[in-house]
Amino acid sequence: MSETKLFDVIIIGGSYAGLSAAMSLGRSLRTILVIDNGKPCNIQTPHSHNFLTQDGSSPSEISTLAKNQVEKYQTIDFYDGKAILARKTDFGFEITTENREKFNSKKLIVATGIVDQVPDIKGFKESWGISLIYCPYCHGYEFKGKKTGIIANGDRGFHIISLVNNLTKDLTIFTQGKAIFNDQQHEKLKKNNIQIIETEIKELKHQNGMVESLILSDGKVLNFDVIYGPSPFTQQSDIAESLGCEMTEMGHIKIDQFQKTNITGLFACGDNSSAMRSVANAVYTGNAAGAMVNAELVSDCF
Template sequence: MSEKQYEVIIIGGSYSGLSAAMALGRSLRKVLVMDSGKPCNDKTPHSHNFLTQDGKTPKEIASLAKKQVEEYDTISFYYGKAIDSKKTEDGFEITPENGETFSSKKLIIATGITDEIPEIKGFAECWGISLIHCPYCHGYEYKGKKTGIIANGDKAIHIASLVKNLTDNVTVITRGTANFTDEQKEKLQRNNIQIIESEISELKHQNGMIESVIFSDGKEVNFEAVYAALPFHQHSEIPKQLGCEFTEFGHIKTDFMQKTNIPGVFVCGDNSSMMRSVSNAVMTGNVAGAMVNMELVTDCF
């Protein structure tokens, strides 16, 4: 096996990719982890709901994970973005931005997703800090606080039902005409959840901590936290290049073993799950690593 040939290439070196790498390293597999160094939660001040790591910064968790994975001498790292892929007779060829080519028998894609941030003043600065996406990851820290939810329709109802358990002061911001059934409207009313249909013109904040939402009609409403359900796209084009199937929501389709419809291609982490959390990324990465090792065993045993 040459210097640029591996048993497994893992594209993405955050939680799920590192978790997959550890499982493979412990099985003595020659693995290359390719990482662009741009995690989606780079600004998030604290990570929660992950046993032994509750309250740590995402960077602390990732740094410790990488240090531990580096202890396995069959694991190598390449720092750069993978931009091209090709299925070959023996597996896969992956090409990063500098034009080098690396090959492997199996491929794990752990590239995550990219949130589509609306062009609203203050939105990007608050995203991941006090403008949050997940009640399980961040809701406890804002329990009892005046909370907004930027969403509409079924998504707004889903988030509101979870957030109402954490605070009695909830307002849904639909950024246009509310799209609720009569039954959903009754639920919101019964739970004393207000609806604001105006478009947002600005999120007023201090260093990412929301103070108020300013609407296009000039109205300003104070909030201490705001949830937002944002559209997203895949961080990498490689799953599409290889012909992976996607769900109606835009995630990569996978079975319970993290296998895609493309033989030899596995995925893990946020790119293939609605459960967007560090703990879920680690779990799916561990499964992907173990299942890839099992395929390699089966191929040659």
């Protein structure tokens, strides 16, 4: 592969969103380079759910199948590595990898995903994505009716609580400090017999990532089958922001309804630009980004 080649599109990130965008563009005979370092954020998650035809498959099974299908399109190339720098040029974009290789393209799609900021509490990292989960839609059904703890507080926490309450009635909330629910929220929690515990969690005891109990800072031990944890995140890559992309208050790349950022020729898709975090949504936004980029390429040269 020639570094001096001008690709129609470079896609940074080769998981669900990036591969979906690549397929959409490859089917329009666009020359594509997908740059990916093979480190998705869900690498520890054993099963993926709520995605038609792949419900219950492992994330790696889905991405492997996807890549095998995308590789059949001859105008799509892959680069195994990490993109670390990007700059705007007269022709589009120049991307530099960690090995100091440079690649050029007319358009750029950033599908780099996010990094979960798991609390620095013993046992959390090892259980993340297994029985310490964050999304009722992705994993809640598999733990329906189980003894469930939720680490949550405030309005966002209350929203998750209301969703999980539909899956189990054995529910306890850990606010990790003073509860900040309003009077109406407190009333609803009481009505649904949901206990609030403000004492901080010291440790999560588990076996191979499966929750057994929580140890609180006061020494109390409480048994649970599953914990919904907080999901603060950082961007997997700072490339979009370094190019001047606007960010949302939550920390996502800001896009319009066509997956466009505020930077001409730069699009974003997947978890880095959407609060709807799921395989299905990543595939959808990647497909949409591919179609919108192709429409711009058509407009530029037709």
